[in-house]
Every structure is written in structure tokens, then in C-alpha cells.
Amino acid sequence: MMNAQATPRFDGVTIALSKGRIFEDTAHLLKMAGITPLADPEHSRELILPTDRPDVRLVIVRASDVPTYVQYGAADIGVAGKDVLMEHGGSGLYQPLDLQIAKCRLMVAVPQGFDYAGTIRRGARLRVATKYETTARNHFAEKGVHVDLIKLYGSMELAPLTGLADVIVDLVSSGNTLKANHLEAVEEIALISARLIVNVAAWKLHRSRIAPIVEAFARGVASS
Numbered sequence: 523m524m525n526a527q528a529t530p531r532f533d534g535v536t537i538a539l540s541k542g543r544i545f546e547d548t549a550h551l552l553k554m555a556g557i558t559p560l561a562d563p564e565h566s567r568e569l570i571l572p573t574d575r576p577d578v579r580l581v582i583v584r585a586s587d588v589p590t591y592v593q594y595g596a597a598d599i600g601v602a603g604k605d606v607l608m609e610h611g612g613s614g615l616y617q618p619l620d621l622q623i624a625k626c627r628l629m630v631a632v633p634q635g636f637d638y639a640g641t642i643r644r645g646a647r648l649r650v651a652t653k654y655e656t657t658a659r660n661h662f663a664e665k666g667v668h669v670d671l672i673k674l675y676g677s678m679e680l681a682p683l684t685g686l687a688d689v690i691v692d693l694v695s696s697g698n699t700l701k702a703n704h705l706e707a708v709e710e711i712a713l714i715s716a717r718l719i720v721n722v723a724a725w726k727l728h729r730s731r732i733a734p735i736v737e738a739f740a741r742g743v744a745s746s
């Protein structure tokens with residue numbers, strides 16, 4: 523529960539989004555719900571964006587922070603990638619909708635020509651660089667592969683090129699980034715798309731304000 527005294531009062535629905543592809547791909551869904559942001563997060567420095575509906579505001583946070591804002595009720599609703607949700611664990615979150623946006627795949631990738639299957643067959647330890655530590659650990663544990671995980675916060679593709687790691691676990695959409703860095707995908711861990719997430723307590727207490735937005739998003743997904 524948030525400390526009521528420290529929390530500025532806003533008696534409406536707060537939606538947490540990250541800028542970039544999530545914000546861009548969510549715009550048409552917001553529109554279906556009759557919500558138009560009054561500023562563009564790419565150009566505004568404001569982190570709380572009002573909308574044309576006085577009862578709805580947006581908060582702009584890092585993609586990996588969206589589940590945290592919604593889990594603790596600082597935002598009622600959010601849009602987060604399945605990758606981010608797997609890593610977060612999903613506690614305190616209701617996930618009513620696959621929004622079918624920001625699609626990609628979470629993959630294991632190696633330097634072109636690296637004998638991934640052979641390395642695993644020999645039972646050698648793999649050094650794995652990734653931002654997705656928990657998901658990667660679970661994946662390799664299920665396969666019975668011994669790994670040393672190296673946590674990175676970005677540019678995973680650089681790790682095998684500099685000798686930091688043997689393999690990476692990262693998102694792939696077109697495959698161009700891997701190709702440009704002489705890497706190739708060898709294994710799929712999960713298909714990824716963005717999900718609508720809702721704070722469990724807010725869903726129970728304020729269902730009448732939140733449900734119409736969820737339903738409008740659902741219509742938006744069905745019509746695209």
C-alpha cells in the first residue's frame with residue numbers, strides 16, 4: 523500500500539507506459555478507449571502526461587519498471603512486454619489481454635559458426651550475457667545446461683564479440699542487429715508481445731472505471 527500522505531491525489535485512472543515502440547503501438551488502443559495524450563513523450567520532459575480525459579493520465583517510465591508501478595498501485599494499468607513480465611514474475615498483476623503489439627522473440631544467439639549444440643552435448647559451461655537473468659537461468663536449468671550468467675543492461679550483442687560471453691539471450695525481431703554483429707539465433711526461448719496489466723487491488727476496487735478501458739483495448743486488438 524502506498525503512503526497516502528506522500529501520494530499526490532489523483533482520483534482517476536493512471537496508465538503506465540514506456541516511450542518508444544510501446545507508446546507508439548499503444549496509441550491506437552488508447553484512441554479506441556477515447557484517450558488522447560496531450561503531449562508527446564518523445565518531445566516532452568514531463569513524466570506525467572495529461573490526456574483529453576480529466577479522469578485519465580499517463581505516466582512514462584522505463585519499460586522494465588512498468589510492472590513495478592502497476593504492482594504497487596502507483597499506476598492502475600500498464601503495458602509491458604512479455605519479456606519484462608517473465609523477468610518481473612507478475613506478482614500483484616492481473617494480465618487480461620495479449621495486445622499483439624511490439625512482437626518479437628526471446629532467443630539464444632551465438633557468434634556465426636559457434637557450435638552451440640556440440641558445446642551443450644559436451645556438457646561444457648556456457649557464459650551467457652543477458653538483461654534477462656531470471657528467464658535465462660530458468661531456461662538453461664530446464665535444459666540441464668550449466669551456465670555462468672553475466673547481467674548486462676543493454677547492447678548484449680557486444681558481449682560475444684569482445685569475449686565477455688559465449689552466448690547471449692536477447693530479443694530478436696527482424697534479425698538485422700544479430701546479422702550486423704555476425705551473430706545467429708540458435709534457440710527460441712519465448713514468443714513475445716506486449717500485455718495489458720492491471721493492479722489486482724485496483725481491479726477489485728475500481729472495476730467500473732478500469733473495465734471500460736480494458737474492454738476498449740480488447741476491441742482495438744480484435745479490430746487490428
Ligand code: PRT
Nearest residue numbers: 542543585603604605624625626693694695696697698699
Ligand atoms: O530502451 P530501454 O533500455 O529504455 O528499455 P527497453 O529496451 O526495455 O525498451 P524498448 O522500448 O526498447 O522495448 C520495449 C519492449 O518492446 C520490449 O520489452 C519488448 O517486449 C518489445 N520489443 C519488440 C523489443 C523488440 N521488439 C526489439 N527488437 N525490444 C527490443 N528490441 C531490440 C532488441 O533488444 C535488439 O537490440 O531490438 C534489437 C533487435 O531488433 P532486430 O529488428 O534487429 O532483430
Ligand code: MG
Nearest residue numbers: 542543585676
Ligand atoms: Mg531498447
